[in-house]
Amino acid sequence: MEAEKVLKMDESISSRKVKAVNLETFIFLGVLVIGFGYIASVMGAGIMFKVIMNTAHDLLLNTVFLIMAMAVLAGALSALLSEFGVISLINKLFKGFMKPLYGLPGASITGAIATYLSDNPAIISxxxxxxxxKYFKKHEIPALCNLGTAFGMGLILTTFMISQGKEYALPAIIGNISxxxxxxxxxxxxxxxxxxFYNYDCSKDINTNNLKNDTEYREIRDGNIFQRILDAMLEGGKNGVEMGIAIIPGVLVVCTMVMILTFGPSTDPITGAPIYTGAAYEGIALLPIIGEKLSFILEPLFGFTSPEAIAFPITSLGAVGAAMSLVPQFIIDGVITPNDIAVFTAMGMTWSGYLSxxxxxxxxxxxxxxxxxxxxSHTIGGICAGMSAHFLYMLLS
Known part of the structure; x- marks a missing residue:
């Protein structure tokens, strides 16, 4: 019933009637022509469409299916944890911690841990x-998106930063705290x-009155332990497949545009000059340019000593894995400091490609x-994480 209500609310947002042709029609056409015209002027129209197709295709094969595989495994784990009462135990143990800090039930920490060990979409399972x-009120469930994304690829990012040198261990820990x-x-x-959005009223929320009774007991599947384990894994995995299918449009459309705006051309293997070949993930590098223009604001907030450092958080908007690849060269060039590593860890983990x-x-x-x-909400959270890392590093160092 709740899902149907949310779906109806979403449909009411997207099905309003307006004039067949109005001012927004021409504004949209203008933005579309200017946007694609600018990209085509930089890389060429033919190359632009080739890049879009190749990027979307690569995202489908190497990103979406990876997320789907991860979601299947996370879904199976989630079902097992629910079936045998582990989530109920976690909710009791961490209720006093999660509720005051996040305003969410203790069970939500399970999703945060899952994304820390893997990636953002793991919490959806x-x-x-x-x-x-059942531990959540209806207005709390959408916030799981922000909670999970804030810890996406946390373990991978942290170990990567520490592996760059022993002097980066403390900054990486500070980044986690931030x-x-x-x-x-x-x-x-x-x-x-x-x-x-949901017109939440605590006094009228049915879940508030019945939550205690609902959480005192849990439903289990019929059969012996082996049957329950098998059924839980298969049903949880099925939910992961459905989630993986559901995210395809968002990932392909949004992430393709973000990648084009984030990365630059390829490098000619012979001359070393920038060149457009139509390969996946080539782009016009507009976001780093914007970041550099805003460096007079961002550098005091994050403590960056070089404008090149802006590229990491900007790239993290689209893919933190791609942003990580920038760090070794930054260290070789001497353009970043341990403070920057703390900020990179905090913002990379918090944002972790959330735009895509x-x-x-x-x-x-x-x-x-x-x-x-x-x-x-997450943009503000990521900025606050980076600022916290900078000031914590200054305090502790």
Whole structure:
């Protein structure tokens, strides 16, 4: 019933009637022509379409299917944890920690851990499990998107930073602490939006009155332990497949555009000159240019000593894995400091490519109408995480 209600609310947002042709028609055409015209003027029209197709194809094969595989495994794990009461135990243990800080039930920490060990969409598999969502009120479920994204690829990013040198161990730890701060801010802002979106009233929320009774008991599957384990894994994995299919449009459309705006041309293997070949992930590098123009604001906030460092958080908007590849060369060139590593870890983990995953994740949560709010909340959370890392590093060093 709740999912149907959310779907109806989303449909009401996207099905308003307006004049067949109005001012926004011409504004949209103008933006479309200017946008694609500018990209085509940089790389050529033919190359532009080739890059778009190759990037989308590579994202489908190497990103979407990877996320789907991860979601299947996370879904199976989620179902097992629910079936044998582990999530119920976690909810009891961490309720006093998660509720005051995040405003979410203790069970939500399970999703955060899952994304820390893997990537952002892992939390969606938990959100599809009714034995997990029973601990949440309806306005709290969309906030799981922000919570999970704030810890995406955390373990991989942290170990990568530490592997760059022993002097980066402390900055990486500071970055983790700062990511927690950013996640709290992001989730709290998101909860403010979701309460307004759902017209949340504590006194009228049925779940508030029945939550205690619902969480005192849990449903289990019929059969012996082996049958229950097998059924839980298969059903949880099936939810992961459905989630993987649901995120395809968001990842392919949004991430393709973000990649084109983030990365630059390829390098000629013979001359070393920049060249457009139509390969996947080539682009016009517009976002780093914008970041460099804003360096007079960003550098005091994050403590960057070089304008090149802006490229890491900007690239993290699209893919933190791609941003990580920048770090070794930054270290070789001597353009970053341990402070920058702390900020990189905090912002890379908090943002972790959220522009390319938030759309699909919110769609999978049946909360498409809140996508823009989730992005705004997480943008603020990531900036706060980076600032926290800078000031914490200054304090501790």
């Amino acid at each position: 938990f959100a599809k499990d009714k034995n997990f969502t 990511a927690i701060i950013g996640s709290i801010i992001s989730v709290r802002i998101m909860l403010y939006f979701t309460k307004r 995953t938030h759309v699909g994740m919110m769609d999978a949560l049946n909360a498409r109408g809140l996508t823009s709010k989730a992005i705004i």
